[in-house]
Amino acid sequence: MGNGKGQEILETAVRLFRKQGYHATSVQDIADAVGLQKGSLYHYITGKEELLARIIAEGMQGYAQVLEEIVAQPLPARERLARAVRHHVAMIAENLGIYTVFLRERHALTPEQQKLVAESMRRYQALFERTVEEGIEQGEFRAVSPRLAAMLMLGAGNWLYQWFSPEGRLSATEIAEAFLDLFLRGLERGGGGGDAASERERSG
Secondary structure, X not given: OOOOHHHHHHHHHHHHHHHHOOOOOOHHHHHHHHOOOHHHHOOOOOOHHHHHHHHHHHHXXXXXXXXXXXXXXXXXXXXXXXXXXXXXXXXHHHOHHHHHHHHHXXXXXXXXXXXXXXXXXXXXXXXXXXXXXXXXXXXXXXXXOHHHXXXXXXXXXHOHHHHOOOOOOOOHHHHHHXXXXXXXXXXXXXXXXXXXXHHHHHHO
């Protein structure tokens, strides 16, 4: 939407959708917040549906852009996974408004838009899965389920929108390092217990 009034409208929509929810926010609410008549607002947008779609598109782009670069680096899988988790946590913590709307309100999109979002999220998760799988193949990680490991890591990271506060006791960096201490210890060979669980999953 660019700079100027259009960007102000988008940022205002993020704030209002986060504060009171997408369905409870009207076009009039957005117009009032940016100091425009409702009719004038339509010079910039077609409706609040367009704003939600733009917010979620921005969220999806942030999800994938840096991660693809991280997993393509010629580094051990453990280091790539650590960088991926740090990126994921930082991305949500630094853009809480966008990702609160993205994670909480995406089901308000049209079915076609929801399908695109779901496909994008699956591709993002697949990058985590592939990194875990490569770590297993290279002997860095135990024989766990890459899919389950990826879902656990992303689920923990995504839930930040519910409880993280920039004014809280722990910074985003400290939270990411705590996540890594738990995740990587659980994946590393000798961590105990996971191989049997993985074998049950494969045979069950």
